[in-house]
Amino acid sequence: MPRKKSEDPEKALRFREAALPFLDDTYTLARYLLRDAADAEDAVQECYLRAFKHFDRYRGPAMKPWLFAILRNVCRAEYARRAGTPTSAIEDAPECAEQAPLWHEDQETPETQILxxxxxxxxxxxxxxxAEPFRQTxxxxxxxNLSYREIADVTxxxxxxxxxxxARARAMLRFAWIAEEEQRK
Amino acid sequence: MTCDEAEVLLHALIDGELDASHIRDVENHLAGCPRCAAALRDYRNMSKMMAEGDVRYTAPAALRQRIEAALPQLKASPDRRAVLRGFAMGSAVSALAATGLVAIVLRQDDMERIQAEVVSAHLRSLQAGHLTDVVSTDRHTVKPWFNGKLDVAPPVVDLTAQGFTLIGGRLDYVDARPIGAIVYKRRSHVINLFVAQTVSTEHHAAKTDALQGFNIRRWSERGLNYWAISDIARDELAEFGEKFEAAMRTGSAG
Structure with missing residues (x-):
């Protein structure tokens, strides 16, 4: 089947031009999702192989969110693998975390303090x-720099x-930011 | 608007995702609520400092290489390109490459793929105005035309006396590399002879395949790979190949 063979390199070339510019972005996301450099590398490689496999059917959205959605699926398998090992704690947030109120009395911050x-x-x-799922969001x-709509699609x-x-992620980060400053004092 | 509502909506305000009417509502709330206003100020500062700080990661070079190596064409391309790489490649490099390459170069699927590209190049050449870049029945005109366009100009043989008229030459692309094409005619049929340098100096006797209605005769001699392609009959193409090789042996190439 010479024809098919001659198409493959062309597909690889198109894929390379479309997807490889987002390698650093994808790797950055993988680092934050998995919090481990070696696991992130493996996940990104798997992500790109899957993306290439499905590239024929890719019709949008933008390339970056498309890669991210694939990466997220790859990471989910990695989460499941880690969940099988006793030392892991990937899904930090308990089920009720998303419903918890944003403000806690003991986390009140002074209005005059500048970060x-x-x-x-x-x-x-x-x-x-x-904690996840706030971290990925x-x-x-x-x-x-994804839009809310793109984040909704990816996640x-x-x-x-x-x-x-x-809102919750930024609130948590704000308290952690201030707490870190307190620690240094 | 309550603080609970504002606490969610002020993020949309920061991120530019809020419509005009909600922007007004949130701003009205912020004007009368120091706590929410302080939160907005902090979130904006955080965004700014995140953007200015180096919080991104750079993919390791090894990861990039692994991914490129896993993609079909990119993995094999350095080897495949060597099929058509010029003599200009340093002798030490080519000697080194040759040891590992001969087997790869002649692998069947590579050959099939390149033959498919030869057919495509032949078809392209048959479209109006694409057949020749240099038009001449004089091999002393055709051969020098290739100088500077390819690392080494392909041999040009005049076979008019044998019934194959030289009509010109063309620079073509096969396997993403420039390649010389010498154009002959047999009656009204075009014969494209593609010539590419190879790291192998082995002699390979001619083989003829039929592909998409064309006959392709390929052989290797003295560091050159040849592909002659035409819609003329198999035995006529064989005659062309034999006459060409005979002329090369007697040194009548220009």
Whole structure:
């Protein structure tokens, strides 16, 4: 089947041009989702292989959210694998976390305090410390600049859920930000 | 608007996802609620500092290589390209490559794929205005035309006396590499002779395949791969190939 063979390299070329520019983005998301460099590499590789396999049927949306949705599915398998090992705790948030109120009395913050700038390692740690599913929502919005609609599609939840998760993620980050400053004093 | 509502909607305000009427509602609430206003200020600061800080990761080079290696064409392309790579490649490099490449170069699926590309190139050449870049029945005109366009100009043989008229030459692309094509005519039939350099200097006797209604005769001699393709009959194409090889042996190539 020479014809089919000659199409494959062409498909690979088109895929390469369309998908490889988002390798750093995809890897960044994988690092935050899995919080492990080696696992992130494996997940991104698997993501790109799956994406290539399905590239014939790709008709949009934008390439980046499409890759992210695939990556998320890959990571889900990794979560399941980790859940089988006794030491893991991937799904940090208990079921009720999303329904919990945003404000807690003991987390009241002074209205006059200005947040201080932090170095990039600290910023990464603060984000990585956020519980799922708030972490992925936050990373998709704040680091990957996806719209609410795109985040909703990638994470397979309604836009309203995206909004409440993002609100919660930022609130948690804000308290962690301040707590980190307190620790340094 | 309550604080609970504002606490969710002010994020949409930060992210530019709020419609005009809700923007007004949220701003009205913020004007009278220092706590929510402080939250908005902090969130904006956080976004700004996140954007300015280096919170992204760069994919390791090894990961990029693994992915590229896993894609069909990209994995094999350095090897396949070597099929058509020029003599200009340093001798040490080509000697090194040749040891590992000969087997790969002649792998059946590679050959099939390149033959399919040869057919495509032949078909393209038959479209109006695509047959020749240089039009001449004089091999001393055709051969120099290739100089500077390819690493080494392909041999050009005048076979007019044997019934195959040289009509010109063309620069073509096969396997994503430039390749010389010498164009002959037998009566009204076009014969494209593609010539590409190879790292192998082995002699490979001619083989003829039929593909998409064309006959392709391929052989290798003195570091060159040849593909002659035409819709003329198999035995006529064989005659062409034999006359060409005979002329090369007697040194009448230009």
């Amino acid at each position: 201080r700038k932090k170095d990039s390692d600290t910023l990464r740690q603060l984000v990585a410390a956020l 936050f990373v998709l919005r704040e680091i990957q 397979e939840v309604p836009v309203g859920t995206v909004m409440s998760r993002l």
